[in-house]
Amino acid sequence: MSDALFPADYLEARDRYRAFMDEHIYPSEAAIEREDDDSFLLLDELRDRARAEGLWAPHVPPEAGGTGLGFLYYACLNEEIGRSLYAQLVFGCQAPDAGNAEILHLFGTEAQKEQFLRPLVAGEVRSFFAMTEPDVAGSDPTLLRTRAVRDGDDWVIDGHKWFSSGADGAGFAIVFAITDPEAEQHRRGTMLLVPADAAGVEIVRSVPVMGHAGRGWNTHCEVRFEGVRVSVENVLGGEGEAFRLAQKRLGPGRIHHVMRWLGQMQRAFELMCRYANEREAFGGPLAEKQTVQNWVADSAAEIQACRLLTMDAARKIDEGSEARVEVSLLKFYAANALVQVIDRAIQVHGARGLTDETPLAQMALHARAARIYDGPDEVHRMVVARRILKSFRDGDGWSFAD
Numbered sequence: 453m454s455d456a457l458f459p460a461d462y463l464e465a466r467d468r469y470r471a472f473m474d475e476h477i478y479p480s481e482a483a484i485e486r487e488d489d490d491s492f493l494l495l496d497e498l499r500d501r502a503r504a505e506g507l508w509a510p511h512v513p514p515e516a517g518g519t520g521l522g523f524l525y526y527a528c529l530n531e532e533i534g535r536s537l538y539a540q541l542v543f544g545c546q547a548p549d550a551g552n553a554e555i556l557h558l559f560g561t562e563a564q565k566e567q568f569l570r571p572l573v574a575g576e577v578r579s580f581f582a583m584t585e586p587d588v589a590g591s592d593p594t595l596l597r598t599r600a601v602r603d604g605d606d607w608v609i610d611g612h613k614w615f616s617s618g619a620d621g622a623g624f625a626i627v628f629a630i631t632d633p634e635a636e637q638h639r640r641g642t643m644l645l646v647p648a649d650a651a652g653v654e655i656v657r658s659v660p661v662m663g664h665a666g667r668g669w670n671t672h673c674e675v676r677f678e679g680v681r682v683s684v685e686n687v688l689g690g691e692g693e694a695f696r697l698a699q700k701r702l703g704p705g706r707i708h709h710v711m712r713w714l715g716q717m718q719r720a721f722e723l724m725c726r727y728a729n730e731r732e733a734f735g736g737p738l739a740e741k742q743t744v745q746n747w748v749a750d751s752a753a754e755i756q757a758c759r760l761l762t763m764d765a766a767r768k769i770d771e772g773s774e775a776r777v778e779v780s781l782l783k784f785y786a787a788n789a790l791v792q793v794i795d796r797a798i799q800v801h802g803a804r805g806l807t808d809e810t811p812l813a814q815m816a817l818h819a820r821a822a823r824i825y826d827g828p829d830e831v832h833r834m835v836v837a838r839r840i841l842k843s844f845r846d847g848d849g850w851s852f853a854d
């Protein structure tokens with residue numbers, strides 16, 4: 453896709469992020485991956501350097517403490533940042549903090565911004581987003597059971613969450629709780645800001661994911677809330693607004709995910725093409741085998757399709773549309789392309805593809821989750837099909853040109 457389609461201020465910033473990643477992030481990946489004390493010190497150093505170079509917190513604008521220049525700017529930037537699994541952390545825009553900061557910026561009161569947003573964007577604390585529960589299907593949030601009951605000027609929360617990413621060592625949570633079970637289905641939930649040290653918050657364990665329990669930012673925790681009291685001042689965006697806020701957070705968030713996946717796909721693709729040209733078997737380079745050529749061609753087509761789908765959905769969101777169909781079809785299509793492209797790159801590398809000599813094995817490990825988090829493939833396919841079929845029933849058909 454031509455660079456002309458990207459915002460001009462993004463293109464200027466891209467060169468600076470690219471240079472920083474070449475110089476500081478790629479050479480540090482192996483050390484960061486070890487997740488020992490030294491790796492955390494190294495991360496701190498890199499984060500300080502990113503701040504000093506004006507590359508900090510590109511997901512929020514300067515008035516919120518960041519360096520961002522709007523939704524499209526940050527969406528595009530994720531394609532660069534996404535090439536390394538650790539760059540989000542270095543630039544202070546890691547999930548779920550980035551999404552949490554965005555909704556705090558959009559919907560927080562001045563007091564909430566001072567107490568929660570300012571230290572979050574400054575990197576003084578981390579946060580988690582507690583929505584998914586082990587006992588009910590996360591795909592269907594109308595089933596959520598965590599309850600908050602009003603008692604005077606407080607809400608009292610009881611519930612059981614898991615897959616709270618980054619909860620280990622976080623300073624606060626945004627908790628999705630049912631506050632009015634009698635209300636219309638999508639008005640039942642409220643988001644509450646909960647300090648992690650509030651009485652009754654228990655981080656039960658970091659749930660190992662594909663054999664990896666992680667540490668700090670790289671955890672997915674089981675969390676219990678038992679009689680946790682927060683003031684009514686801690687309601688984020690209004691009572692009964694949780695579904696609307698979740699949608700506001702997830703739509704743009706999915707664009708950011710896919711742009712990062714595009715960064716991963718392109719890195720895997722480059723490794724695959726280079727290795728296919730170098731490695732020889734049965735009388736010539738792998739690049740001359742038609743199966744390998746098919747993998748290269750299919751991957752190129754999928755990557756380009758994902759880029760165009762992403763830019764289309766991002767522009768519609770930027771123009772104020774929710775772009776529900778565009779975002780959902782992009783989410784499941786890109787998650788599968790991501791898994792496929794990385795898998796082909798591993799296959800071309802043979803056994804080396806499974807070692808730590810390339811980033812591919814780590815990339816594959818993280819990629820598989822993409823087909824599940826922020827809505828499994830099947831749910832996004834359902835959203836796409838239902839909306840298109842309804843449009844046909846209503847007599848409007850479906851135009852790909854709009």
Ligand SMILES: Cc1cc2nc3c(=O)[nH]c(=O)nc-3n(C[C@H](O)[C@H](O)[C@H](O)COP(=O)(O)OP(=O)(O)OC[C@H]3O[C@@H](n4cnc5c(N)ncnc54)[C@H](O)[C@@H]3O)c2cc1C
Nearest residue numbers: 581582583584589590591615616617821825826827828830
């Ligand atoms: C790495 C990772 C990080 C995460 N981080 C967070 C976080 O920070 N905070 C948070 O709250 N949650 C987080 N999640 C949870 C995530 O959002 C949920 O896993 C997701 O919403 C799916 O819910 P579930 O796991 O309960 O699966 P379920 O809803 O139980 O679904 C199980 C399977 O059922 C099938 N299915 C569901 N609905 C349909 C349908 N309509 N048609 C056909 N098949 C269907 C799908 O194949 C689906 O995979 C994270 C998950 C992962 C993997």
